[in-house]
Amino acid sequence: MVSTEAAISWVLKAGAILSALLICLGFFIGLNIVWLGVLLLILTPFMRVVIAGFCFLSQRDMLFFIIALYVILILVIGSLLKF
Amino acid sequence: MEPLMLIFILVFGVFAGGFGSMLGLGGGVFMMPFFILVLNIPAHQAVALSLLGVIASSNLAGSIYIRDRISNLKLAMVLETCTVTGGVLGVFIALAMPVNFVKILLGLVLIYASFMMIKGSRSEEILVQREGRLALSGEYYDDVEGRAVKYSAIRVKVGLFASMFAGAISGIVGVGGGVILMPIMKLVMKVPMKACAATNNFMVGVTAAASTIIYFNNGVVDLYMAIPTVLGIMIGAYVGTRLMVRTESALLRGLLGIVLSFSGILLLLRAGGILVW
Numbered sequence: 001m002v003s004t005e006a007a008i009s010w011v012l013k014a015g016a017i018l019s020a021l022l023i024c025l026g027f028f029i030g031l032n033i034v035w036l037g038v039l040l041l042i043l044t045p046f047m048r049v050v051i052a053g054f055c056f057l058s059q060r061d062m063l064f065f066i067i068a069l070y071v072i073l074i075l076v077i078g079s080l081l082k083f
Numbered sequence: 084m085e086p087l088m089l090i091f092i093l094v095f096g097v098f099a100g101g102f103g104s105m106l107g108l109g110g111g112v113f114m115m116p117f118f119i120l121v122l123n124i125p126a127h128q129a130v131a132l133s134l135l136g137v138i139a140s141s142n143l144a145g146s147i148y149i150r151d152r153i154s155n156l157k158l159a160m161v162l163e164t165c166t167v168t169g170g171v172l173g174v175f176i177a178l179a180m181p182v183n184f185v186k187i188l189l190g191l192v193l194i195y196a197s198f199m200m201i202k203g204s205r206s207e208e209i210l211v212q213r214e215g216r217l218a219l220s221g222e223y224y225d226d227v228e229g230r231a232v233k234y235s236a237i238r239v240k241v242g243l244f245a246s247m248f249a250g251a252i253s254g255i256v257g258v259g260g261g262v263i264l265m266p267i268m269k270l271v272m273k274v275p276m277k278a279c280a281a282t283n284n285f286m287v288g289v290t291a292a293a294s295t296i297i298y299f300n301n302g303v304v305d306l307y308m309a310i311p312t313v314l315g316i317m318i319g320a321y322v323g324t325r326l327m328v329r330t331e332s333a334l335l336r337g338l339l340g341i342v343l344s345f346s347g348i349l350l351l352l353r354a355g356g357i358l359v360w
Contacts, residue, residue, distance in 0.1 A: 005149050005156060012146035012288075016139065020317055027310050034306045041135065041313065042296050044142050045289040052160060067160050071167055071289070078171045079296045083178055 004055035008048045015044025046075050089311045092122075096315020097322075100140055102339060104323035109287060110136045110316045111258035112196050115189055116346035120353070126185040127177065128305055131298035132312050133257035134291040139313045140320035141288025147324060148281035155221040155278055158236050159286045165243045166250035166260060166286060170293035173254020180255075186354035189256040193347030196262045201340035210234040211273050221278055236272045245271075253287070254294035260287040 022037030053068030099113035111133045118129035148154040177185055213220065213235035220235040236242065245267040253260035261283040268274045274282070298304055352358040 005152055008156070009146045009150035012142045012149070016142035016146065016317070019139075019142075020314060023310055023313055026306075031306045034310055038135065038299065038304060038306065038309050038313070041138055041142070042292050042299060045138060045292040048145075049160075049163075049289060052156065064157060064160060067164055071160070071163050074164075074167045074171060075289075075293055075296070078167075078174075078293050079300060081171070081297050081300075083175070083297075083301055 004052060004059075007051050007055060011048045011051050012044060015040060015047060019044065046072070049075070088122075089307075092308060093311035093315040096136065096312050097319040100136065100316035100319025100321075101323040102319075103316075104140060104144060104284075104320045105326070106200060106336070106339065108196060108200070109258070109261055109284075110140055110319065112193060112262065112343060114312070114316070115256065115258050116193065116343075116350065119186065119189070120346060120349055124305075124308075126182050126189075127298070127303050130177065130185065130255070130257035131295060131303045132305065132308055134253070134295040134298070135304065135309055136312050136316035137253075137257075137260070137291040138288045138295060139317045141284060141286075141291070143317060143320050144324050145285040145288055148285055151223075153223045153277060153281035154285040155219070155236075155274070155282045156285075158219045158221065158274070159282050161219060161239065162242055162246040162264070163286055163289055165246035166253075166264075166290040167293040169247040169250025169252075170254045170260075170290050171297065172247075173251035174294050174297045176251060177255040183354040185256060186350050188252070189258065190347040190350035190354065192252060192256055192259045192262065193343050193350065196259070197340040197343035197347065199262065199266060200336050200343065208275050209273060210275060211237050213237065221274075223278055223281075225277065232275055232277075234273065234275050234278065236268070236274050238271050238273075242267060242272045250290050250293070253290055260290045 019037045019041035022040060023034055026034030026037055049068055049071050053065055053072065056064040056068055095117055099110035103110035103113060114133045114136055115129060118124045118132060119126060212233065222231055222233045225232050245264055249260050249263040252263055265279055265283055268279045269276060
């Protein structure tokens with residue numbers, strides 16, 4: 001069983017490296033790859049909240065599961081807003 | 084845009100990411116005045132780019148601090164409920180206000196940050212212990228002192244209020260999630276300095292992401308300029324975190340503090356129409 005902290009650390013590291021690679025590649029290939037890299041960069045912190053939520057749920061820590069759900073809800077609302 | 088400009092941004096990003104992570108302020112405090120005063124980039128666009136840099140360095144530093152359990156995950160999650168809410172609200176406040184509002188607020192935040200930086204943080208730490216479900220206790224191993232440090236965060240309500248404010252400021256001016264929250268966490272919530280800095284580094288990414296996703300979906304992020312900004316700050320933050328230069332150096336803090344207050348004053352003068360270029 002991997003600890004919550006280790007899982008989050010892994011997600012953040014993978015997101016950081018992958019997004020940097022895509023953004024770097026995009027410089028040579030095209031802006032649509034840069035777009036993908038920037039999107040991945042922004043979604044990485046989202047992913048670590050989702051992972052934390054799952055971990056809290058599996059530990060039956062309902063209070064912190066709800067806290068994670070609220071953060072995810074706000075992030076989803078934010079990503080749907082248009083101006 | 085010419086390649087020279089991209090290299091210029093990349094080099095400055097390395098500098099901003101490096102010093103930002105060493106001082107625990109994040110690269111944004113240096114990127115924002117650079118974008119607005121030197122490159123003359125429109126304010127909202129500069130904010131979106133700076134926030135991308137904040138996310139990039141937080142992903143990197145956060146992965147290290149959470150692995151080493153110096154970041155307090157539960158404390159971070161509780162405060163994040165308010166920082167992300169503030170982060171979303173901040174974007175809409177920024178859009179509703181005239182552009183000069185962003186510059187004035189940024190100027191004030193920079194001057195505040197420079198004061199915090201020059202003053203340093205040498206006040207005595209009093210650690211509190213609490214029990215209970217929402218005690219938000221933490222424990223980390225301090226390798227300088229060679230012992231485990233145990234603590235509990237207190238006055239969580241004040242912390243939540245400050246988090247909302249910090250999130251909004253960060254969404255409006257692209258800086259400051261950490262600058263505003265750090266002193267509150269340390270002085271009011273009684274979280275020890277090392278845990279404070281690590282938890283903040285971990286939190287600012289999600290706070291900035293809440294604002295950035297809105298700017299990104301509405302086409303405010305300039306992808307071309309995002310390349311050197313993100314890569315530069317990541318290189319700088321990586322080197323800065325690795326070097327672990329504990330910037331007790333009063334001279335460095337002082338010099339960078341002066342640079343920050345000087346840019347803050349320039350921003351205020353320009354927003355007031357006293358300086359034009």
